[in-house]
Structure formats: structure tokens, C-alpha cells
Amino acid sequence: MSAFTTLKTALARRAHYRQTRREIEALPAELAIEDLGLIPYDAKGIAKRAVYG
Numbered sequence: 592m593s594a595f596t597t598l599k600t601a602l603a604r605r606a607h608y609r610q611t612r613r614e615i616e617a618l619p620a621e622l623a624i625e626d627l628g629l630i631p632y633d634a635k636g637i638a639k640r641a642v643y644g
Contacts, residue, residue: 604642612638 615623615634623629629637 608638608642611641 612634615629615637616631618627618629618631620631623631
């Protein structure tokens, strides 16, 4: 894989991570906890696992 491809992939993953994190943080706490089983204050960890594995 070329350096350009590696950089492009890393930037795309970072953008997806940031979007996922923002969306989780924007969820109403009641919906996130009761319906989805997510804890909004852990948005960073949830997004990291979702994007990077």
C-alpha cells in the first residue's frame, strides 16, 4: 500500500470516528440508555470500537 493510500484511509477513518462520536453525543440520554443501551458519556470509546475495531 502506498503512503498516499495509507494516509487517505487513515483520514477517512478519522472522519467516520468523529461523525460517529458526534452522533452518539447528540442522542438524548433517555433514548441512548433505555432504547439503545449506550451511555452517551462513553461516546469516545464506543466510536473508537465501532470504527477501528
